[in-house]
Amino acid sequence: MKRFFRLLSILLAILSICLLPSFVSAEEVSSTEEKETDKEEFVMRAAWIRPGENTAEAVEKSVQALYDLGINTIFLETIYNGYAIYPIEHECVTQWTRYEGFDVLQAYIDACHKRGMQLHCWMESFFVGMEDSGNGGPVVAAHPDWLLCDKQGNNWEDTMYGKMYFLNPAKQECRDFLVDLFMDIVNNYDVDGMQLDYVRYPEKTELRDYGFDSETIAAFMTETGNPDPTNHIMGPVAEAFVQYKRDQVTKFVQQFVFAAKKAKPEITISFSVAPDFDYGESNYMQSVRLWMQMKYGQLLVPMCYDENAVASQIASSVAAAGGDKSKVIIGLSAQSRFSEESMLSQIEAVRKGGCGIAFFEGRSLLRRYADAIGDRLKEYKLPEEVSEEASDEENLSSSSQVSRPSPRPENPSFPWGVAVGLGIALAAAISLLFVWLKKKK
Numbered sequence: 001m002k003r004f005f006r007l008l009s010i011l012l013a014i015l016s017i018c019l020l021p022s023f024v025s026a027e028e029v030s031s032t033e034e035k036e037t038d039k040e041e042f043v044m045r046a047a048w049i050r051p052g053e054n055t056a057e058a059v060e061k062s063v064q065a066l067y068d069l070g071i072n073t074i075f076l077e078t079i080y081n082g083y084a085i086y087p088i089e090h091e092c093v094t095q096w097t098r099y100e101g102f103d104v105l106q107a108y109i110d111a112c113h114k115r116g117m118q119l120h121c122w123m124e125s126f127f128v129g130m131e132d133s134g135n136g137g138p139v140v141a142a143h144p145d146w147l148l149c150d151k152q153g154n155n156w157e158d159t160m161y162g163k164m165y166f167l168n169p170a171k172q173e174c175r176d177f178l179v180d181l182f183m184d185i186v187n188n189y190d191v192d193g194m195q196l197d198y199v200r201y202p203e204k205t206e207l208r209d210y211g212f213d214s215e216t217i218a219a220f221m222t223e224t225g226n227p228d229p230t231n232h233i234m235g236p237v238a239e240a241f242v243q244y245k246r247d248q249v250t251k252f253v254q255q256f257v258f259a260a261k262k263a264k265p266e267i268t269i270s271f272s273v274a275p276d277f278d279y280g281e282s283n284y285m286q287s288v289r290l291w292m293q294m295k296y297g298q299l300l301v302p303m304c305y306d307e308n309a310v311a312s313q314i315a316s317s318v319a320a321a322g323g324d325k326s327k328v329i330i331g332l333s334a335q336s337r338f339s340e341e342s343m344l345s346q347i348e349a350v351r352k353g354g355c356g357i358a359f360f361e362g363r364s365l366l367r368r369y370a371d372a373i374g375d376r377l378k379e380y381k382l383p384e385e386v387s388e389e390a391s392d393e394e395n396l397s398s399s400s401q402v403s404r405p406s407p408r409p410e411n412p413s414f415p416w417g418v419a420v421g422l423g424i425a426l427a428a429a430i431s432l433l434f435v436w437l438k439k440k441k
Contacts, residue, residue: 045072046329047359074120092139131162170220334365347376
């Protein structure tokens with residue numbers, strides 16, 4: 001009898017050792033699936049904000065109001081007209097005096113992260129000053145030689161808002177200046193993203209065209225072998241000059257993105273752009289589709305402020321992003337005094353299009369549409385995925401989220417391998433017992 005129990009113990013011990021990995025594996029799978037299931041979908045619901053607060057309490061109040069409405073991301077205007085919202089020691093950029101030394105950027109980061117919200121710095125790139133901001137602001141005052149000029153020699157763009165001043169993208173020192181300025185934020189603040197706005201030339205029209213300073217023209221002629229483009233309104237020389245200017249903007253994008261990703265690989269880069277990408281290439285010198293194709297940016301944020309064109313602009317924006325809806329955040333205007341019905345209709349169009357959403361700007365959104373929107377943004381969910389057999393009209397699913405758990409299989413935590421192993425062990429024990437009893441007879 002003792003011999004039998006010794007044999008039985010040895011057999012069960014061997015089987016236990018063999019089956020131990022099955023127990024561990026099953027436990028690990030169950031744990032992993034539980035973690036995957038716990039991941040929340042992150043569909044971006046953003047608002048652009050120009051901060052006016054100069055205390056932490058005021059920032060908390062502003063962020064809480066947007067959070068209560070269902071906003072989970074803030075695009076914070078961080079440097080504009082040559083002034084910063086945070087204390088800075090730089091060659092020609094200073095903090096706005098209105099903030100009285102208060103670090104508004106850090107306060108917004110703290111308030112957002114406390115609530116699980118993201119904070120992206122909204123950065124005006126080549127646009128550096130307005131006529132009414134101290135006659136152009138500190139950058140214009142320090143470096144008038146950096147400004148873009150039109151064919152008539154004017155170094156501003158005349159707009160409905162007044163004179164706007166742009167840095168010359170073709171000057172390496174201008175690109176270096178912006179990269180250095182933006183990297184100061186990346187290196188010193190825990191921001192979730194950097195959004196490049198005005199990463200372009202002023203609008204080219206029949207009457208106005210830019211980039212005709214002697215230095216840019218000489219560089220174009222030397223680098224491309226073309227003649228002076230000044231008198232070439234149309235034709236191959238004019239087209240070559242347009243492409244040359246596009247390339248200068250792309251050089252800046254590439255230079256900044258490489259620096260930012262090297263310093264902080266997890267940071268999100270986005271581009272705030274006009275939704276007509278063909279017009280942008282021809283008249284703003286923006287190669288948006290190329291930037292997305294080259295993966296310079298993780299998000300494309302087209303400003304779709306025409307209430308009657310949102311649906312078509314969603315489609316063209318998704319195409320510009322390579323067909324990936326998860327990379328598109330559709331910007332809607334809360335400043336344009338659309339009716340409540342129109343705003344709700346636009347929000348629903350974006351949701352059905354499978355994209356994230358952003359509002360320009362946050363205070364207008366709260367003032368004009370908070371009651372109408374109610375809990376809609378909190379409940380903003382993308383359409384469920386459909387089968388490949390579904391029609392194109394029905395196939396509104398996508399993944400404008402950071403992470404989405406995989407479907408869980410039926411009874412995923414039940415260890416079938418373990419059950420089979422135990423059955424084999426039990427059968428072996430019974431067989432051994434049967435043999436022993438037979439010998440006893």
